[in-house]
Amino acid sequence: MDNNYYMRQALIQAQKAFEEEEVPIGAVIVLENKIIARAYNQVERLKDCTAHAEIIALTSAFNYLGSKYLMDASIYITVEPCLMCAGALYWSKIGTIIYGADDEKNGYKRITKEVSPFHPKTKLIKNLLQDECRLLMQDFFFRKRK
Amino acid sequence: MDNNYYMRQALIQAQKAFEEEEVPIGAVIVLENKIIARAYNQVERLKDCTAHAEIIALTSAFNYLGSKYLMDASIYITVEPCLMCAGALYWSKIGTIIYGADDEKNGYKRITKEVSPFHPKTKLIKNLLQDECRLLMQDFFFRKRK
Numbered sequence: 001m002d003n004n005y006y007m008r009q010a011l012i013q014a015q016k017a018f019e020e021e022e023v024p025i026g027a028v029i030v031l032e033n034k035i036i037a038r039a040y041n042q043v044e045r046l047k048d049c050t051a052h053a054e055i056i057a058l059t060s061a062f063n064y065l066g067s068k069y070l071m072d073a074s075i076y077i078t079v080e081p082c083l084m085c086a087g088a089l090y091w092s093k094i095g096t097i098i099y100g101a102d103d104e105k106n107g108y109k110r111i112t113k114e115v116s117p118f119h120p121k122t123k124l125i126k127n128l129l130q131d132e133c134r135l136l137m138q139d140f141f142f143r144k145r146k
Numbered sequence: 147m148d149n150n151y152y153m154r155q156a157l158i159q160a161q162k163a164f165e166e167e168e169v170p171i172g173a174v175i176v177l178e179n180k181i182i183a184r185a186y187n188q189v190e191r192l193k194d195c196t197a198h199a200e201i202i203a204l205t206s207a208f209n210y211l212g213s214k215y216l217m218d219a220s221i222y223i224t225v226e227p228c229l230m231c232a233g234a235l236y237w238s239k240i241g242t243i244i245y246g247a248d249d250e251k252n253g254y255k256r257i258t259k260e261v262s263p264f265h266p267k268t269k270l271i272k273n274l275l276q277d278e279c280r281l282l283m284q285d286f287f288f289r290k291r292k
Binding site: 043044046047048049050055058059062063066067068069082083084085086087088090091092108111112113115117 | 189190192193194195196201204205208209212213214215228229230231232233234236237238254257258259261263
């Protein structure tokens with residue numbers, strides 16, 4: 001399986017969020033070619049602004065592995081993580097972060113500018129399948145405004 | 147009750163973390179002069195690097211109130227929040243953040259520099275009872291190094 005495959009799995013999660021009227025962001029965590037966590041944004045359902053896809057996926061992966069580090073794992077996220085999620089990913093020491101669409105309003109880059117918030121050993125791949133990831137977000141906010 | 151009283155309540159939480167061999171950071175959330183959430187760092191116990199005192203306290207307060215915003219509440223944290231917790235506090239729109247000791251290694255200020263990561267309406271009070279808050283941290287790391 002390649003990066004595109006896993007990002008499409010994250011998109012399936014984002015689609016679930018969309019259907020539940022949550023901001024449509026999804027994430028999967030992969031270790032040794034196996035998906036060990038899948039999650040989507042559940043802020044509205046849980047009335048908990050920390051219930052972002054990435055945080056739920058991380059906690060799920062920690063529980064699955066019984067480890068608080070994910071050095072050999074990769075996370076696929078449909079949208080650029082926010083500052084909270086970037087901070088959580090830092091603590092996890094996750095091996096690779098792959099995200100889809102940029103988030104100019106809430107993405108970590110708005111605050112951190114030149115300084116990377118991630119662990120020095122974490123690899124970062126930006127804008128994979130960004131059009132599909134962004135379109136789902138645009139569609140969501142377009143419908144909300146109507 | 148004044149700010150010092152509530153920070154001492156957060157210190158009681160931090161002391162619990164210390165006794166459980168967790169990095170000794172505690173937090174309480176106060177609404178209308180009532181403590182609605184108390185928490186301490188549980189990263190080791192839960193093997194979950196998102197289980198910081200602030201995140202646990204926030205989720206607890208959201209559950210208690212059935213609301214995902216905390217505009218009228220205050221959080222007392224014994225140590226400067228990390229980037230993840232700063233991001234979570236941003237989302238919560240919490241009214242006031244009061245913290246004790248600075249954290250030069252992991253505090254949000256290391257990454258965000260001049261840009262505030264918090265909500266524009268959030269008030270920030272730094273370094274309340276900072277000596278007591280810092281001594282607990284220093285004692286913890288001194289013992290760990292032995």
